Amino acid sequence: MSERQIAVAKKLRVGFYGITGCAGCLESVIFNEDEIVGIFNLVDVQAFPFIKGANSHEDLDVAFMEGLVASPRDLETLKEVRKNARVLVALGTCANTGCIPAYRHYTPLENYEHLIKEKEDDIKDVPPSPIDTHVPVDFAIPGCPPNGKEILEVIKAVAAGKTPRPYTAPVCIECRRKGNYCLLELGKPCLGPITRGGCGAVCPSGGFECWGCRGQTEDANLPAFIELLEQKGFSWDFIKRRLRTFVGQKTPDLEPLRRALEVEKV
Amino acid sequence: MSTQIDLEELTKIEGHATLRLRVDDGRVEHLEIRSLEGSRYFEGILRGRLYSEASEIATRICGICSCAHCLAAHQAIENALGIVPSAQTHELRRLLNLGESIRSHAAHLYFLALPDYLGVPSTLSIALEQRGAVERAIQLMKLGNDMVRLLAGRDIHPVSVTVGGHLKIPTQEQLTGIRERLEQLRPAAVATAELFNSLPYPELHVKLERFSLYSDSEYALIAGSIRSDEHEFEQRDYGKFVSEYHSPEQTANFVVREGHAYMVGALSRLANSKELLSSDAAALLRAGPVPQGLDNPFLINPAQAIELVQNFDDALAILSNLRPEPEPPPEIWVQAGHGIAAVEAPRGVLWHEYELDDTGHILHANIITPTAQNLRAMEESLAALLPEVVHEGKEAVVAAAEKLIRAYDPCLSCAVHFLNVEWL
Numbered sequence: 001m002s003e004r005q006i007a008v009a010k011k012l013r014v015g016f017y018g019i020t021g022c023a024g025c026l027e028s029v030i031f032n033e034d035e036i037v038g039i040f041n042l043v044d045v046q047a048f049p050f051i052k053g054a055n056s057h058e059d060l061d062v063a064f065m066e067g068l069v070a071s072p073r074d075l076e077t078l079k080e081v082r083k084n085a086r087v088l089v090a091l092g093t094c095a096n097t098g099c100i101p102a103y104r105h106y107t108p109l110e111n112y113e114h115l116i117k118e119k120e121d122d123i124k125d126v127p128p129s130p131i132d133t134h135v136p137v138d139f140a141i142p143g144c145p146p147n148g149k150e151i152l153e154v155i156k157a158v159a160a161g162k163t164p165r166p167y168t169a170p171v172c173i174e175c176r177r178k179g180n181y182c183l184l185e186l187g188k189p190c191l192g193p194i195t196r197g198g199c200g201a202v203c204p205s206g207g208f209e210c211w212g213c214r215g216q217t218e219d220a221n222l223p224a225f226i227e228l229l230e231q232k233g234f235s236w237d238f239i240k241r242r243l244r245t246f247v248g249q250k251t252p253d254l255e256p257l258r259r260a261l262e263v264e265k266v
Numbered sequence: 267m268s269t270q271i272d273l274e275e276l277t278k279i280e281g282h283a284t285l286r287l288r289v290d291d292g293r294v295e296h297l298e299i300r301s302l303e304g305s306r307y308f309e310g311i312l313r314g315r316l317y318s319e320a321s322e323i324a325t326r327i328c329g330i331c332s333c334a335h336c337l338a339a340h341q342a343i344e345n346a347l348g349i350v351p352s353a354q355t356h357e358l359r360r361l362l363n364l365g366e367s368i369r370s371h372a373a374h375l376y377f378l379a380l381p382d383y384l385g386v387p388s389t390l391s392i393a394l395e396q397r398g399a400v401e402r403a404i405q406l407m408k409l410g411n412d413m414v415r416l417l418a419g420r421d422i423h424p425v426s427v428t429v430g431g432h433l434k435i436p437t438q439e440q441l442t443g444i445r446e447r448l449e450q451l452r453p454a455a456v457a458t459a460e461l462f463n464s465l466p467y468p469e470l471h472v473k474l475e476r477f478s479l480y481s482d483s484e485y486a487l488i489a490g491s492i493r494s495d496e497h498e499f500e501q502r503d504y505g506k507f508v509s510e511y512h513s514p515e516q517t518a519n520f521v522v523r524e525g526h527a528y529m530v531g532a533l534s535r536l537a538n539s540k541e542l543l544s545s546d547a548a549a550l551l552r553a554g555p556v557p558q559g560l561d562n563p564f565l566i567n568p569a570q571a572i573e574l575v576q577n578f579d580d581a582l583a584i585l586s587n588l589r590p591e592p593e594p595p596p597e598i599w600v601q602a603g604h605g606i607a608a609v610e611a612p613r614g615v616l617w618h619e620y621e622l623d624d625t626g627h628i629l630h631a632n633i634i635t636p637t638a639q640n641l642r643a644m645e646e647s648l649a650a651l652l653p654e655v656v657h658e659g660k661e662a663v664v665a666a667a668e669k670l671i672r673a674y675d676p677c678l679s680c681a682v683h684f685l686n687v688e689w690l
Contacts, residue, residue, distance in 0.1 A: 023677075034404075051377045053381060053386075
């Protein structure tokens, strides 16, 4: 066996980590019920503190990171994992955009002042932020929660020495393929047309409009979409809140888009 | 001699926490569980959003018990708007809650708690040697997940539940499929209860009032009053039930009456609702250590395992009667209101409270999770346990403490109130 073959045959050293978040992305790894034992055989799971008592954090080939940075401790963990991992994968919407916790940036301070019992200065807080604000990220798996099968595909691709390909088509493609009713046509504020798919259109298939948790497609025509929602009777405030809920700081600056629309109308 | 032990970080729990201990001359002088989670301020984020958006936001508090958050949010909003869902909606929601309980208990028992009793770091890492147990765990988890997927549209962060009803009602055929699998896998639930009845639990006695939902018509999970051996409250009297205080020496505390810790979760539910158990679950309860050890928090684990059988029997009972009819969700009349709801998450009572303005926007939200309520109980239990093991050295202390904390099945991601405190 050549040296190269030996290198390929060696099992990948993989770590699954979480910082501030809801643990849903790590659950999505485990909820691959039929494959989870196989994953533990395919790769060498060095760290998974959520379900494993003894965890090594050194010399990782791939690290999956769930959650967003919201405390100094998060930042410390993130930097430590980044330092030790060849490939860092941002797992889920919190890691990618800050998700709902980062919506705080769009919430007036008086909304949560009452939650801060002591002086704000005493709370060692870091403004809620996606992980690529702080360290370079090599691959992103979006979704709140991410699609479990997509996580598997990424693990398998990396184990085979391939670069996984991100899904780029909008949710509508998969939704139509499933034969669902169009929720937009039914008057629901569905973000499917501007949202990156790969989730199997799971929300519209469950009767619920897409909230855009996988982020916007590269070619999303936001002004046209905003106009469409306004025509359907949704207020600008509602639209703004909805567009920002999951994509937070990664949403394009909405005010200029809206002003451009106003100018067009005049 | 003074020893400081920082158990950093606790593994095999949901979320991130550390335990700090100071031991002087064989006495535990200081003991504190600290969350390592960053602040997320969900209740602040919910302000200003529409009533119909509450669940989609609040479920992100916790992926582990997102169905409980979804149900509590919807029921509190319905309560605020004066909506009473249909009997069919109640049954579908109960089934959803049972699915979440089955997957959560299976995952907690086998992947988080069992390694402590087998003396291994992870159930999955011993997959090959313990094939039977691992397969049982995965099958149970999968069935619970499939119930959630069917009733909620997705396994984590449900989407098909809506204010007043369901956006997608499962077909008879789909429900029959679930019923057949429940029947098929029921022996695995019974085997789990037998396994957890037989494990050697440390002796421990902690006097704690045990609270749970209670209903005299069913093993209460999503409706009922709040009850213990000594007290009973209506959900609307929540303000009298939950009082919260912070002290500089501690993280957040939730107490019935100031200064008294209380316990929520499987052991509390069993203690309060034992008369409502199915005959097999009742027999398994009698055959194990729980009835003689209701004051021993380690027995939360066998209590969860007995509940697993109860969950199967409840789900089977629902499915033997349920004939789903098409039922579009009701028209909503938006109005100002104030709503409170309590739901049993797998690890105990979860409270949601919303105040709405006359346009249906949320003016105020308050969410109290089971772990936040159990934190003081966890600390008091550790204070009772550790003097017994402290002479055995640091490693024994750490092992015993972790095992006890894990028995409580804490979920520190969702202990939202745990987060808005001044750290030591």
